[in-house]
Each structure stands twice: as C-alpha cells, then as structure tokens.
Amino acid sequence: MxxxxxxxxxxxxxxxxxxxxxxxxxxxxxxxxxxxxxxxxxxxxxxxxxxxxxxxxxxxxxxxxxxxxxxxxxxxxxxxxxxxxxxxxxxxxxxxxxxxxxxxxxxxxxxxxxxxxxxxxxxxxxxxxxxxxxxxxxxxxxxxxxxxxxxxTTTVLRSDVERQPAFPTTKRHRDELGNRFTLVLQGEDVLSLEVAGPRYRDVNSALKTCAYCGTTYLPSSRNDREAHRQVHRETQRLLDPGPNKRFAARLKCGAGAERVVASVPMWMHQEVLKRAQRFRSDFAYDFVQWPGTMSTKATADWHGYLIPAGADGTIAGACAFLYETETKPSGSPWTLSWIWLAPKYRRGGLLRERWGRFLEAYGDFRIESPLSPEMEAFVRIHGTDWQKSCLSNHGE
Structure with a gap:
C-alpha cells in the first residue's frame, strides 16, 4: 500500500x-x-x-x-x-x-x-x-x-497527518456483520482507521528461529510454517541421515563406489551438491564449489566423494577435488576444495580411513584455505610435510 x-x-x-x-x-x-x-x-x-x-x-x-x-x-x-x-x-x-x-x-x-x-x-x-x-x-x-x-483480515488506512509526541485517542464501532472499526485521533485530526474482519483474530506476530535448522519464520503464517517444515526435513537428511538403499547397493560394487564423476548416476551428483551447499552455508563461502546437480553432471575437472557411515549407505558427508592446470609446488595439480561431515560423524575416523587413498589418487594435493580449527588439527597429524607447511599458523 x-x-x-x-x-x-x-x-x-x-x-x-x-x-x-x-x-x-x-x-x-x-x-x-x-x-x-x-x-x-x-x-x-x-x-x-x-x-x-x-x-x-x-x-x-x-x-x-x-x-x-x-x-x-x-x-x-x-x-x-x-x-x-x-x-x-x-x-x-x-x-x-x-x-x-x-x-x-x-x-x-x-x-x-x-x-x-x-x-x-x-x-x-x-x-x-x-x-x-x-x-x-x-x-x-x-x-x-x-x-x-x-x-x-485487518486493513489499515493511514492519514497524511504528522504524528506528534502525544497520546492519541480512539473511537470504536462494530457493525452488523461484526466488522470492528478503530479510529485513531490526534486532537481533531485522524491518524488512522483500522478495520478488522469478523473472523480476524490477533495472533502472535513474533518471529521464531528454529534452533535445529536455523530457519526464521512467522509461526502464525501457514506459508512460513510449510517452508520451515521443508527446510527442517532437508536439514535433518543432512545432519541426521538415514540409510540410503541406492548408495548401499553402490557400495557392494567395491572400489570406486564412493567416487562421483561423470559416469555415475545423477542422484550422486545431487547428494554431493546438497553437502556443498551446506558447507558454503556453515563457513560463509561466496559460492557453491560443486557444478553437479540432479540434471547436470559435474565436469571432468571435478571429482566428488560421498562418504558412507556404514554398509547401509547412510551418507555421513562428502568432499570434492578440483583439477587445476597450474601445478602446485608439491607437484600435484589437484586441490581438496572442501570436505563436510555431519557433526555426529566428525572425529569418528571416516576421513582418516580415506586420507591415504586420497593421497594415492591425487598426490600431494593442496587443501583449500581457510581451514576450520578441526581440519587444521587433522592436517597437523595426518597431512604431508608440504600440506603442514601451508597451515596458516605453522610454527606457532
């Protein structure tokens, strides 16, 4: 208006x-x-x-x-x-x-x-x-x-009168249908006219933030509640994932089942994307570092990995490597762009189990900075000498 x-x-x-x-x-x-x-x-x-x-x-x-x-x-x-x-x-x-x-x-x-x-x-x-x-x-x-x-509904008409620092007065009326009228006056001047319908009920208009998924919504709004439920479910699938039958079937194929490249099904690219989006959100990055979606496979210069929590196909997290034409001082053209694990699976040995395989496949790869304190502590223990030398506080 x-x-x-x-x-x-x-x-x-x-x-x-x-x-x-x-x-x-x-x-x-x-x-x-x-x-x-x-x-x-x-x-x-x-x-x-x-x-x-x-x-x-x-x-x-x-x-x-x-x-x-x-x-x-x-x-x-x-x-x-x-x-x-x-x-x-x-x-x-x-x-x-x-x-x-x-x-x-x-x-x-x-x-x-x-x-x-x-x-x-x-x-x-x-x-x-x-x-x-x-x-x-x-x-x-x-x-x-x-x-x-x-x-x-409630509808408000406001006047062009400038509000003064004083207590306004009101006039009230209720018509035959139950419409409730409130005229707000400042002396002889009208400040506003509010009309509440017969079925209008004043509701709590305070915004609420979900502690689990971080969504801010208006509890009195049906659209907001539905949007919150959708985000909450998606967050739950990432933070508290359940068994994934399709991924469990892939894991039975043995070596290479976790790797996400152009030859794997679209849904695997989408699962990596969801975790790349969560990584960007958690660490305030400017963009998502994964080009694959449910309809587009990642390009050849990207290799993703879905990290299982067990044989039932529960997806604990994901990571992605990027091939860059410029060779690093370590001699490897690959960079570990990001890695994200659901909080409940961190410090559980999942990354440690795969670190040797990553070094074998991608050489002495660079790790995209900045690193979280947890990731920096991991590299200090399990990283190569060159990876350790790249840490921001090396030598402290």
Missing part, C-alpha cells in the same frame, strides 16, 4: 461506515453491470462508481467518490479504456478506468473496509482462469485467496 489519505477523508469514510449497514441479498448470478465488466475486459471509473452505489448507498451514495482515492492507496493501477471503433481510422474517446482483475481487487479491499459491496460472484467468474498461472499480480492473488481470507 502506498500513499496516504487526508484526515478529512478518513473522518468521512468512518462516518459513512458507522451508519446502519444496508442488507445485501444473497445471489447466485452476476448483475448486468458485472456481466458487462467481464465482457468488456474493464470498466470506466464512472461505471465503477455506479457499480458501488448500486448496493452501498449510505452517506447519500458517497462511496463512489472514495473509490479513486482508495485505488491509489491500495496501488490499484488505472488504465485508459475506449470503445472499440468500427473503423480503425475512427477517433476514440479515452476514459479512465480499471482492468477486470484490478476492479475486482478494489471491490475486495472495499468489502474488507466494511463497504456494502459484494465481489463474490465476480471472484467465482474469474478465479478459474488463475488456477494454472505460475505468476500472479497482486490483484489476481487477492482474487485467488478471496474465499479463505474473507472476514479474516
């Missing part, structure tokens, strides 16, 4: 909305004006005003006059409309108006504020066209979620 309304506008809107509310009859069909809106693909501003005052006639039908200001406040875009000419060289008269979805969104906002309007039939006519769209405008999102959010 952008822009602000004047104090006088909010005062008059509050006065209108606190009058006795007109009763809206339940209907199952579109009105002629609503059908015209759908058929034309838009509606002029004057016709939209008429659509509103057909049901909202409080305040001597003043609601239509507020529509334009509310459209600007809620970022509803105006469009230029004209009647389709019979001949392409005919002149046309351009009118300010709204596209279909935007007009319906403005009706939804006005209903949330307590105006006696009924966008339900228009929503039913439009939402079927939105179900298959991968991207939605704000207006389309309001239409698609109308039924689940109706009566459950």
């Amino acid at each position: 952008t822009g602000k309304l004047s104090s006088d506008q909010l005062q008059r809107i509050y006065k209108l909305l606190t009058e006795k509310r007109p009763r809206l009859d339940d209907r199952m069909r579109l009105t002629p004006a609503e059908r015209a809106l759908l058929e034309c693909g838009g509606i002029s501003r004057s016709d939209f005003d008429d659509l509103i005052i057909a049901t909202e006639y409080r305040g001597f039908a003043a609601a239509g006059r507020y529509a334009e200001a509310l459209a600007a406040y809620f970022r509803i875009p105006k469009v230029s409309l004209c009647r389709k000419p019979r001949r392409l060289d005919d002149d046309v008269l351009w009118l300010d108006g709204y596209a279909v979805a935007d007009a319906v969104a403005l009706l939804i906002f006005m209903e949330r504020l307590g105006f006696a309007v009924s966008p339900g039939q228009l929503v039913q006519a439009i939402k079927g066209n939105l179900a298959g769209k991968p991207m939605l405008t704000e207006s389309e999102y309001l239409i698609l979620t109308y039924e689940v959010s109706r009566g459950c």
Whole structure:
C-alpha cells in the first residue's frame, strides 16, 4: 500500500461506515453491470462508481467518490479504456478506468473496509482462469485467496497527518456483520482507521528461529510454517541421515563406489551438491564449489566423494577435488576444495580411513584455505610435510 489519505477523508469514510449497514441479498448470478465488466475486459471509473452505489448507498451514495482515492492507496493501477471503433481510422474517446482483475481487487479491499459491496460472484467468474498461472499480480492473488481470507483480515488506512509526541485517542464501532472499526485521533485530526474482519483474530506476530535448522519464520503464517517444515526435513537428511538403499547397493560394487564423476548416476551428483551447499552455508563461502546437480553432471575437472557411515549407505558427508592446470609446488595439480561431515560423524575416523587413498589418487594435493580449527588439527597429524607447511599458523 502506498500513499496516504487526508484526515478529512478518513473522518468521512468512518462516518459513512458507522451508519446502519444496508442488507445485501444473497445471489447466485452476476448483475448486468458485472456481466458487462467481464465482457468488456474493464470498466470506466464512472461505471465503477455506479457499480458501488448500486448496493452501498449510505452517506447519500458517497462511496463512489472514495473509490479513486482508495485505488491509489491500495496501488490499484488505472488504465485508459475506449470503445472499440468500427473503423480503425475512427477517433476514440479515452476514459479512465480499471482492468477486470484490478476492479475486482478494489471491490475486495472495499468489502474488507466494511463497504456494502459484494465481489463474490465476480471472484467465482474469474478465479478459474488463475488456477494454472505460475505468476500472479497482486490483484489476481487477492482474487485467488478471496474465499479463505474473507472476514479474516485487518486493513489499515493511514492519514497524511504528522504524528506528534502525544497520546492519541480512539473511537470504536462494530457493525452488523461484526466488522470492528478503530479510529485513531490526534486532537481533531485522524491518524488512522483500522478495520478488522469478523473472523480476524490477533495472533502472535513474533518471529521464531528454529534452533535445529536455523530457519526464521512467522509461526502464525501457514506459508512460513510449510517452508520451515521443508527446510527442517532437508536439514535433518543432512545432519541426521538415514540409510540410503541406492548408495548401499553402490557400495557392494567395491572400489570406486564412493567416487562421483561423470559416469555415475545423477542422484550422486545431487547428494554431493546438497553437502556443498551446506558447507558454503556453515563457513560463509561466496559460492557453491560443486557444478553437479540432479540434471547436470559435474565436469571432468571435478571429482566428488560421498562418504558412507556404514554398509547401509547412510551418507555421513562428502568432499570434492578440483583439477587445476597450474601445478602446485608439491607437484600435484589437484586441490581438496572442501570436505563436510555431519557433526555426529566428525572425529569418528571416516576421513582418516580415506586420507591415504586420497593421497594415492591425487598426490600431494593442496587443501583449500581457510581451514576450520578441526581440519587444521587433522592436517597437523595426518597431512604431508608440504600440506603442514601451508597451515596458516605453522610454527606457532
């Protein structure tokens, strides 16, 4: 929402909305004006005003006059409309108006504020066209979620009055549908008007951070909760992995079963990628050091390894070596770019068991720095003389 309304506008809107509310009859069909809106693909501003005052006639039908200001406040875009000419060289008269979805969104906002309007039939006519769209405008999102959010929202209109360091006063009202109005005043000036729907409940809006997966989310938001569950499950698969049948079958093949190169299945490249991403996250690297994915195999200059915790195929971690054309002083062109083990498998001998094989396969390879304190301590014990000489605090 952008822009602000004047104090006088909010005062008059509050006065209108606190009058006795007109009763809206339940209907199952579109009105002629609503059908015209759908058929034309838009509606002029004057016709939209008429659509509103057909049901909202409080305040001597003043609601239509507020529509334009509310459209600007809620970022509803105006469009230029004209009647389709019979001949392409005919002149046309351009009118300010709204596209279909935007007009319906403005009706939804006005209903949330307590105006006696009924966008339900228009929503039913439009939402079927939105179900298959991968991207939605704000207006389309309001239409698609109308039924689940109706009566459950709170909407605030703010004025352009500058707030002063003083205690404001409030006026409250509840209408026949259960909408709750709160007008906040600073002397005679209106600061804001808040309208809570009849089914709106104030919820805990405090953010929560999961100690296990590190996700920060809003517990009251269903989308946030679902996103947290997904991240939590993915984190659990890395930190507390279970047996992997496919990897267990690979391990039965013997030598080379752990190595991930172009000839192995895609899923192995993906498993290395997940741990490369976790390594980047844990150690604040700028990019992921592994090019393989579920759909793209790593290039020939990368060799990855999945490190099993046992014969059941549980993946304890992974690492990756990069071939570089520039030969190191040690004589090997290979670099151990990273290695990541789930915390529960660290200091358990898994890396020590493989270190000799890595030296045999890749020579006196370089180890990408900086190293964690644990990795540095490992290299001091098991590394080659040259690898030890490369440590940042060698000789201390």
